[in-house]
Amino acid sequence: MATSPETKKRLVTAALLAPASLWLFVFLVLPFIAIVVFAFGERAPEGGYQPSFTLEQFANLGARAAAFKNTLLLAPVGAFLCLVVAYPVAYYLAVKASPRYRLVLVSLVVVPFWTSLLVRVYAWMYILGARGIPHLLEMIGIENVRLLNTPGAVLLGIVYGYLPLMIMPIYVSLEKLDRRLLEASADLGAKPLSTFFGITLPLSLPGVMTGVALVTILLLGEYLIPQLLGGGKVFFIGNALVDLFLQSRNWPFGSAIAVTLVVVVVFILLIAMRIAWRFAGTRQVDLV
Amino acid sequence: MRALITAVYLFLYAPIALVVLFSFNSGRSASEFVGFSTQWYAKALSNTFLMDALQNSLVIAFTSAVLAAVFGTMAALGMERLGGRMRAVFDGLFAAAIVVPGVVIGIATLVALVQVFGFLNPLLAAAWPGEQPPKLSLGFGSIIAAHGLFSMALVTMIVKARIASLGRDIVEASNDLYATPLTTFREIVLPQIMPSILAGFLLAFTFSFDDFIIAFFVAGSNTTLPIYVFASIRRGVTPEINAIATMVLVASLCMILIARFLMREKKTNN
Structure with missing residues (x-):
């Protein structure tokens, strides 16, 4: 049977996309459907899942209110702190740094992001733990300082872990900034500060939005930082999920929390995209 | 400043x-x-649990990165040939694979796989002619598959960006000179996207090698290096963990630096 070139072209396209489609379906779409179904189910007496159609799990979300409160409070605060530290760095890299060293300096920001978060969090357990800074403080007479297992330690870990992810998109949007605009502003007699607030800052807002949205979203699912630096005292949604799935084996309730988390993530993403589109065309974020 | x-x-x-x-x-x-x-390094290297976990992690990272590099590149090439709506669907799904928190991916994969295995295992047992039917369970396969999802999305994103920046004229020239589509791909397109594929592979490897949370849910009774390190950390800070951490750092550092170098090529090439 002769196939027309058009059919052949379609077959090739389908063949190219087949493996990835299979993956997306079996390991993304199907699992998501599964947790949605579970979220409307009941907990079997021995743990696990029992089919049912009930809103009980969602009605019960309040039982984990502390985890939601901590996450929804500390994630945006952490993202904001990241932004405060990241903006000057991104500005320096894009505008002030000499081109000779720019590449190296940018690499130095990206590299930590791709090294094990577990190891980087471990480093702070080391520094904040009893034999770290508190030990040094004891030597100069300040006793009983607790740094580890506090909200402060969790925030520090958040800023440390997610700083590179905040710097990169802001750097990208500042780097694309047309320098002639800054010169024009200066030529017209604007002070550096008013050039910054009138031109630089507004034009870098898409990068800022991308960074804030990315960091906030990833923080909503964070587990390691609150677990290791919060010592189980600062509980995030991620910690509640691990507890519900691996310890107390209440899968339907855990699924309801996971579905809620995804809804929150999508909601934040939509808002961020709307704002980003309003300010400028979408920009590619170079994460590598 | x-x-x-x-x-x-x-x-x-x-x-x-x-x-x-x-x-x-x-x-x-x-x-x-x-x-x-260097005693802590000696101690770490003679720790058989640790070495097993390391070996598991290397096998999982390598396999999932190869899968991601091949299938991700194919997907990127395929998406180029798609029309607007289908393309947006794939864009959305790949974006979801990257953006949905790892903890949710881990849980959802666990839930789905347990259901699928629970459904398939009795069927398999009934259809199996021999005495001992194979039993599907969580393990290497599920970790590789779950890591493969994120990594595939990552490779697709990187390779797609590279394809978008390719000059169309050289492909057209090749076609005008009567090269078959396959020859054009092999001689023109592939060499130009190769650095991106390799960079994607290395990043996928690094991601899988460092991932804790997804593996934590779908590993079953297997241990990967991050799972082992996490368990050790909870038992207390020791210099041996520092030695392991240092080795992990050096490994990821090499990967990411090579990946960055490969990605750099693309900017000087055109």
């Missing part, structure tokens, strides 16, 4: 440097450097 920037770089690197420094401490103290020693 300079001082502030220096402070931030110190903030980024000092904690890591401290971990590395104390991995060479001859004493057990985490605050006093007694003397130089």
Whole structure:
């Protein structure tokens, strides 16, 4: 049977996309459907899942209110702190740094992001733990300082872990900034500060939005930082999920929390995209 | 400004440097450097649990990265040929694979796989002619598959960006000179996207090698290196963990630097 070139072209396209489609379906779409179904189910007496159609799990979300409160409070605060530290760095890299060293300096920001978060969090357990800074403080007479297992330690870990992810998109949007605009502003007699607030800052807002949205979203699912630096005292949604799935084996309730988390993530993403589109065309974020 | 920037770089690197420094401490103290020693490395390297976990992690990272590099590149090439709506569907799904928190991916994969296995295992047992029917369970396969999802999305994103920046004229020239589509692909397109594929492979490898949370849910009774390190950390900070951490750092560092170097090529090429 002769196939027309058009059919052949379609077959090739389908063949190219087949493996990835299979993956997306079996390991993304199907699992998501599964947790949605579970979220409307009941907990079997021995743990696990029992089919049912009930809103009980969602009605019960309040039982984990502390985890939601901590996450929804500390994630945006952490993202904001990241932004405060990241903006000057991104500005320096894009505008002030000499081109000779720019590449190296940018690499130095990206590299930590791709090294094990577990190891980087471990480093702070080391520094904040009893034999770290508190030990040094004891030597100069300040006793009983607790740094580890506090909200402060969790925030520090958040800023440390997610700083590179905040710097990169802001750097990208500042780097694309047309320098002639800054010169024009200066030529017209604007002070550096008013050039910054009138031109630089507004034009870098898409990068800022991308960074804030990315960091906030990833923080909503964070587990390691609150677990290791919060010592189980600062509980995030991620910690509640691990507890519900691996310890107390209440899968339907855990699924309801996971579905809620995804809804929150999508909601934040939509808002961020709307704002980003309003300010400028979408920009590619170079994460590598 | 300079001082502030220096402070931030110190903030980024000092904690890591401290971990590395104390991995060479001859004493057990985490605050006093007694003397130089490589004993913790010797101890780590002779720890069979640790070496098993390392081997598992290497196998999983390599396999999932190969899968991601091949299937991700194919997907990127396929998406180029798609029309607007289908393309948007794939864009959305790949974006979801990257953006949905790892903890949710881990849970959802666990839930789905347990259901699928629960459905398939009795069927398999009934259809199996021999005595001992194979039993599907969580393990290497599920970790590789779950890591493969994120990695595939990552490779697709990187390769797609590279394809978008390719000059169309050289492909057209090749076609005009009567090269078959396959020859054009092999001689023109592939060499130009190869650095991106390799970079994607290395990043996928690094992601899988460092991932804790997804593996934590779908590993079954298997242990990967991050799972082992996590369990050890909860038992307490020891210089041996510093030695392991240092080795992990060096490995990821090499990967990411090579990946960056490969990605750099693309900017000088055109």
